[in-house]
Amino acid sequence: MIYxxxxxxxxxxxxxxxDALEKKGVxxxxxxxxxxxxxxxxxxxxxxxxxxxxxxxKNSFGILVCGTGIGMEISANKVDGIRAALVHDEYTSQxxxxxxxxxxxxxxxxxxxxxxxxxxIDRFMSAKYEGGxxxxxxxxxxxxxxLNI
Ligand code: RB5
Numbered sequence: 001m002i003y004x005x006x007x008x009x010x011x012x013x014x015x016x017x018x019d020a021l022e023k024k025g026v027x028x029x030x031x032x033x034x035x036x037x038x039x040x041x042x043x044x045x046x047x048x049x050x051x052x053x054x055x056x057x058k059n060s061f062g063i064l065v066c067g068t069g070i071g072m073e074i075s076a077n078k079v080d081g082i083r084a085a086l087v088h089d090e091y092t093s094q095x096x097x098x099x100x101x102x103x104x105x106x107x108x109x110x111x112x113x114x115x116x117x118x119x120x121i122d123r124f125m126s127a128k129y130e131g132g133x134x135x136x137x138x139x140x141x142x143x144x145x146x147l148n149i
Contacts, residue, residue, distance in 0.1 A: 002028040003051040003062040005044035008036050010065025010072070010109035013117055017063060020118050041066040045075035049082045052103050062104035063121065069106040076104050080145045083138070088112070093120040097127035099134050 002021060006014035011033055021028045031047045033039045041064075048062040062084075064072035069086040076084035084104035085096035088111070096102040105124055107117055 001055060001057065001060040002026060003048045003055075003060070004028055004030045004064075005048040005062070005072075006033055006065040006109065007041040007044055007067075007071075008033060008038050009067035010041075010069075010107070011036055013065045013107065013109040013112065013114060014063075016114035017065070017117055017121065020114075041071040042075040045072045045084075046079065048104065049076045049079035049084070053079060053081050061102070061124075064104055064106045065109050065117075066106070067110045068108040069111070070108075072106040076106065081142075083141065087120050087124065089116075090119055090123045093123040094127045097124050098130045101129040101134065101138055 004014055004018060018028060018030055029051065031051065032044060045064055048064055052060065052062045064076060064084065066072045073084045073086045076082050082104060083100055083102045084106055085100055085102035086106045087093040087096055093105065096105060105120070107120065
C-alpha cells in the first residue's frame with residue numbers, strides 16, 4: 001500500500017502521482033488534501049506517518065508532497081519509527097531505500113515534475129534495503145528517538 005498526502009502546494013503533483021499509480025494498478029490511499037485551498041503541511045505529514053507506522057507490511061510506504069518536500073520531511077520525521085527522505089533525483093530515491101530504509105519519501109511540487117516524480121517512485125520501489133552496516137545506523141536512529149531530548 002502507498003499512502004499519499006500533500007498540502008496545497010503539492011496537490012497537483014500528488015494528483016498526477018495518483019493517476020499514474022491507478023494506471024499501473026498499484027494500491028494507494030489518498031489522505032488529502034483534496035484541493036488547492038491553503039492548508040498546513042504538518043497535518044498531512046502526521047496522517048500519512050501514522051498510517052505508515054500502523055501498517056506492518058514492509059513494502060508499504062508513504063509519499064508526501066509540499067512545495068519543496070522539506071516541510072513534509074521535517075514533520076514526518078517527528079513520528080517515532082518514521083524515516084522520511086526528501087528525494088530529488090533517481091540516485092537519492094534508490095539510496096533512501098538501500099541505505100536508510102526510508103518508509104516515506106517526500107518531494108516538492110514546485111521543484112519536481114510529474115515525469116521526474118514517477119521515475120523517483122519507480123526507482124525507490126525497485127530498490128532493496130541492504131541491511132548489514134546500515135542496520136546498526138538505523139538502530140542508532142531508533143536509540144535517539146528513545147532519548148526524548
Ligand atoms: C507552502 O507555501 C510551502 O511553504 C509548503 O508547501 C512547503 O514547501 C514547506 O516546506
